[in-house]
Structure formats: structure tokens, C-alpha cells
Amino acid sequence: MLSHILRRLLVAIPTLILISVFIFGLQKLLPGDPVLALAGEDRDPETLNRLRDLYGLNDPIWVQFLSWAKGVLQGDLGTSIRSGIPVSQMIATKLPVTLQLAAMSMVFAIFIGIPAGIISAVRKGTKLDYAANVVALSGLSIPNFWLGIMLILIVSVKFHLLPASGYVPPTEDFWLSMKTMIMPAFVLGTGLAASLMRHTRSSMLTVMRQDYVRTARAKGLREPIVILRHAFRNALTPVVTLIALLFGELIAGAVLTEQVFTIPGFGKMIVDAVFSRDYAVVQGVVLVTAIGFIIMNLLADLAYVLLNPRLRGR
């Protein structure tokens, strides 16, 4: 078990190196110059050159990469050339915001998507199934930003029920934090709930045809127990994978929703950094996102082992 985890972590190292190299290269291919963005109106060539020297932008690209990588290995992600703040510090303030949003969205997604998927699988072909599918399809096709704006208009502007935007850390005021975050979390969560529902449904349909489900019924177990204990337990594996992947995506992918609700999160930070060619920030963010993905995948793997006894004891 432990060796399994260690092996997975070892495999993660080349993945991270590859991603870093790729992103580093890609950024250099992008048109635009961070120094120009920084210098503003002042286009004096000498100033520009001095700035380039200062940030090491005149060095060959591999020298730049190696010096960045050396810093990373020592725990230094570099400094934002725009704000002068260390990247690690920026990430430390933004990441918890996005993690809170992601976690709350996932709670919505799980509590809506999984029961809906189970019900529509068990009641396959009935009106309930069609209704769940229609709702799921709407959830998938309604753009998050539109739903977000509509919710703000109705819930906040018209009825003044919840704050329209902003962010309050839960450590400061837990309930206010929940109140500000619940709308964006709902918006993100419904989209995810739709794909969770579809996956749960198809996985349940496969499992419900298995012989052991028939055995469970033959024992005389009540239908809810057959479905939840015998079928759902075995249908969970692909659903858990999806949850892990979706969570990974949420770390960097909540940009639109963050923008609509003006949440100072990770996604917004990435977009800002790309626009201002703030290389160090982009690199740092990509690295952290990649690590997040790898951790989520590792957790999904561990969940498999818990769910599937056949994978134990290897």
C-alpha cells in the first residue's frame, strides 16, 4: 500500500518537470513582452534593456528555466514582476479562496448529482428518469456565467437575500463566508452535478445488471438495501474518478464564475498573470495546479483500493 503511494509519487516527478518545461516554452512563444507591459509609456530602449537584464530576460531560455527550477527546488517560486510580491505568497492568499469554492461546489454537485443519477437509473424509462435527464442536460448546457448573473439579479438585487459578490474568509466570519460563497458554489456545482448524474446513472445501470445484484434480491433484501449497499457501492469507482478529476479542474477552472462574483481566487489570478506576461506567476500557478491534479488522482487511486478489495494487498 505504502509502496504503491510512493511509486505514484515518483511517477509524478517527471510529469511535473515535463509540464514546467512545456509551459515555460509556451509562454516564450506567446507574443508580447513583460517588460513592455511593465514599462508602460516609457519605451526608452535603454530602460527596457535594463529591466530585461534585471529579470534575466536576456539570458538564453534554458538558463532562465534552470534558474527558475533551482529556485523552485529551494521553495522559491520567484517574484511577480508586476507587483513585486513573492509568487508563493500570492498563491498562499488565493489558493484557499478557490479551494473553499471548489469544496463547496463539490458538495452541491455530489448531493444533487449522485442521488439524481441513482434515481434515474433505478427508475429507468419512467417520467422521473426523463425529468432528471432534462434537468441534467440543462445543467450542462446553461453557461455558468449566465446562471451566475441571473442569480445575482434575482437573489441579491431583487430580493436582497445574499451578498452579490466579494469574499470573506471563513476564519474571519464563518457564516458570512458561507453566505457569500453559496451562490457561486451553487452555480459551479450544478454544472458538475449534471455530469456526475450522467456518470452515476450509466454506472448504476451497468451494475444493476450484475449477477450479484440478483443474488442480493434472492436473499430477500429490501430494494433500497439492494440498490445502496450492493449496487451503488460497486458503481462508485468511476464516479470517484470523475469527482477527483472535476475537483482538479475546479482549482484553475472556476475563472468565469470567480469573475462574475468578483471572488479573488486562483482562476482570476491566472488570467491576470497571463495578460500581463507575469511569467513567474503563471509558472507557479501551473505548477500548483498540476500538483493539485496529481494529488486528486492519487486520492482517487486510494479510494479505488478502499472500494475494491481485489486491489488490496498488492
Add this chain to the structure above:
Amino acid sequence: MESKDSPMLKLCDMSLKIGSQNADLMSGVSLSVDRGETLCIVGESGCGKSLTALTIMGLLPPALLRGVRGTMKFDGQSYALDDPTALADIRGRKIGMIFQEPMSSLNPAFQIGDQVAEAWRCHNPGDGRDEALEMLRKVGIPAPELRMNDYPHQLSGGMRQRVMIAMALINNPDLLIADEPTTALDVTIQAQILDLISDLQKSGDMATIMITHDLGVVAELATKVAVMYAGKVVEAGSAEEIFSDPQHPYTIGLMLSLPSLRGPKSRLSTVAGMVPTIETMPHGCRFSTRCPFAQSRCAEVPPLQSVCADHQVACHFAPLDQSLKGVA
């Protein structure tokens, strides 16, 4: 046999129709089995053996359930076959079932001891661990106190089938239905499992329905036999009667297709042709398309009628000696 006024299980005139098909998938199936008896249902794949078993258990999928007609009397109580809710109460408690596929019939996510105990738990108070242990010992699982904590994938096919048997019998049912319990197993294991089932049956005084296409199994275990063909019972009776004096051409064909160790080696006899599909099902005798003796009379449905006290056949030419005289 007729110690009581009615047998343990009596299935009356069961039929099954799917959607708008013109012919019934199964029709007029009546069976009965009493304590201490073993009824073997014999027939080719797709003749309705397993559907009969699932109907008795109330386990038909909803799509098929809609097309079921008929009643069943079990332990003195009547049940409508198209309403499995009433059967839910006796399923697993008074009727136990063993399935064909031991490899896939156990839930891969739970320990076997737990799965056996669960069968006890859902009908009795207590957690059922002790009962499960006792039952696993009874079905011949070595070191059951250790094996209880194994998952299905850690057991061989034969061991898994023993677990299935333990699960089916833990509540001491009045009726055991075994749907081809040995088909998926090695020949050496098959004999062990059959011996186990017949031992347990004798000690428990259950009624047993054994579904099989293996006439060797029938010869070994059956006290009664029902031969099914294309969704109908074509011949039924006591095992001695059926084996010593088979009357239906299909039964005779089945018997002839058994290889013999004695005598000169020859090609195995087969029943020529294929079972007709539901679209091509003849209106009269369903076997007439393959029957070597078929004549114009066979366009009428032959009723299942007695040829002697313990023997019914659905063939216009039964009993054979008489009709053959007629033909000659």
C-alpha cells in the same frame, strides 16, 4: 408423497408473453414439488427453465413481469405470479436459490462471511456471524473462521458455489431452487457440489428444484422430472418412469444424445434442427418442426395428458406402443 392435501410448491398454468409477440414465450407451465422430493427441470438453453425459477422467486425483470400470468401455491398460501411484492416476504427465508455463475454471483466488495450473514440478518434478529460460520462449516469450507473474512476473488469457483449454497440455506428454507449450479464448474468439483446439495437436502427435508441440461445430474438426483421444450412442459413424471419409459420424441432424443461408455463407439445422436424462435413458433406442437414422427395431426396443440399414474406427456402419439401400432 401425498401426506398433505397439497404439495409444498405448486405452480399453476404459468405463461409469459412479451409485448405484442403472437406466441407466448412460455405457456401452460404447471409443476409441483413436495418435501424430500427433487424435481429436475430439463431442457435446452432458452426453453424457459431459468425463467420458471426466476418467476417462482419473484425475480423477473419488470419488463418480463408484465407478461406473466398464472398462480402459485406455496406452503398452503396462494400467490399471483405477476405480483412479486407478496413473494418478497418468503424470498430468501422460505425459498433459497443457487445460481449458475458462482464467479459473478457474489458481491466483489464484501467479505463472504458478511454476505452469508446478511442473508440471516435480513430475516432474523442478531448479526448472523455465528450462523454464517456454522453454515460455512456445513458446506465444507475449510477453516471457515479464517475464510469468512475472505473476499470472493480469493476463492475458487467451487468454493464460491459452496458459499452461495450456504447463503441459500442459512434460513433453513422449505424450497431450494438450484439453477444449473454445476454448469460453470470443473467436472471433479461438480460431483462434490451435487453430493453436498443432496446431503443437505436429505438432512433438511426440503423440496428441491434442480434446473439442468445435464441428464447425468438428473439420473443422480431426481425423484421427479419435468422436460421442457420451447416454453412448455412436454413430459413430466417420476424419475424412474421418465428414464425407463420416455414417451415424448424430444425426451427420447435427449436420452439418445447421451454418450455411452459401453458398446461400440459411434457418432452421438443429436436432436436435428434448432429450437424455433418466437416468430417462427408453430401453432400446434412446438416440437413438430424437429420431430421425426410429425404428422398432420401435430398442427393441433397436444394436451399434457397422463399415460400412467405418475407420467404425463404432451404428444398426440403417446402412449407410444399403442400409437405405433396404429401407424403400422
